[in-house]
Amino acid sequence: MNRHLLREIARQLGESGGAGLVAVLMVLVATVLAGTLLAVRAWIVAELLSSDREATITVTVESPGTATALRGELTSRFPGIAATVMAPAAVRAELASWFPHIAGALSAVSSDSYPTLLVVHVARADEESLTAWLSQRPGVQLAVGSRFWREPLQRVLAGALAGGLALTITLLTGCGIVVLLVVRLMVLGHADEIEIMRLIGARERDIRVPYLVSGATLAGLGSGIGALMLLILSRVPAFGLPLFPLPMETLLVLAATGPLVGLAGALLGLAALPREP
Numbered sequence: 001m002n003r004h005l006l007r008e009i010a011r012q013l014g015e016s017g018g019a020g021l022v023a024v025l026m027v028l029v030a031t032v033l034a035g036t037l038l039a040v041r042a043w044i045v046a047e048l049l050s051s052d053r054e055a056t057i058t059v060t061v062e063s064p065g066t067a068t069a070l071r072g073e074l075t076s077r078f079p080g081i082a083a084t085v086m087a088p089a090a091v092r093a094e095l096a097s098w099f100p101h102i103a104g105a106l107s108a109v110s111s112d113s114y115p116t117l118l119v120v121h122v123a124r125a126d127e128e129s130l131t132a133w134l135s136q137r138p139g140v141q142l143a144v145g146s147r148f149w150r151e152p153l154q155r156v157l158a159g160a161l162a163g164g165l166a167l168t169i170t171l172l173t174g175c176g177i178v179v180l181l182v183v184r185l186m187v188l189g190h191a192d193e194i195e196i197m198r199l200i201g202a203r204e205r206d207i208r209v210p211y212l213v214s215g216a217t218l219a220g221l222g223s224g225i226g227a228l229m230l231l232i233l234s235r236v237p238a239f240g241l242p243l244f245p246l247p248m249e250t251l252l253v254l255a256a257t258g259p260l261v262g263l264a265g266a267l268l269g270l271a272a273l274p275r276e277p
Contacts, residue, residue: 012210013217027257027262030171030172030175030222031257033168034165034168035227055126057146059117060116060140066139067116069139082121176261176268182269183265187211208270211266216262219258219262224255226254
């Protein structure tokens with residue numbers, strides 16, 4: 001780009017004012033939202049819903065003695081299966097470790113109020129049949145496999161992704177409309193200047209390119225800043241939150257979305273450009 005073109009782009013970016021800032025913020029929010037949803041989805045699938053991970057069956061039994069006997073029957077019938085008996089006191093301690101802010105209240109409750117559990121780890125393929133078998137054993141009050149929460153979690157995840165995608169598309173569309181209006185207003189405001197440029201022999205490309213670059217730059221700033229924020233948050237621990245790494249390819253796609261949206265808005269905005277006589 002020559003200096004004149006760079007000055008013209010800089011001038012147009014300055015003229016975009018508050019509307020241009022709104023476009024930047026809309027794309028930034030859309031980029032961070034989309035990236036966060038993709039990262040959380042990838043983490044949930046890998047850590048909780050992966051078909052490679054073992055299923056867990058939680059069995060509530062009448063007493064620790066019943067649980068121990070059931071574990072012996074289980075391991076003799078199905079060699080290789082890991083099963084752990086959790087007495088009521090162990091259940092209370094486990095809950096306290098999960099919810100430290102109410103650990104005092106949990107400790108105040110008698111251990112007799114907590115159930116005895118048998119926790120069984122099994123391959124996903126055997127989860128349903130083994131859950132049914134455990135449910136029929138004497139002394140078993142309840143046997144629940146991890147599919148009990150996996151399937152609702154999958155539905156919630158799908159709904160969240162659909163809602164997030166709809167909001168992201170809405171924000172990007174809104175940004176495109178804002179860029180369209182900004183470019184249109186600038187074109188109408190520069191009508192006399194454009195006419196003079198044509199009279200002195202300026203090419204249509206030289207007239208149109210600054211508007212296109214300005215529109216793409218406005219949205220590109222938003223997606224670029226958003227992608228950078230996602231990169232930092234996915235690599236640097238902050239506020240005690242777990243890391244949700246995003247592939248570099250995904251970050252690049254998110255960063256490139258902004259300029260494309262801005263370019264589309266600028267192209268539509270150039271419809272207001274007076275036609276060459």
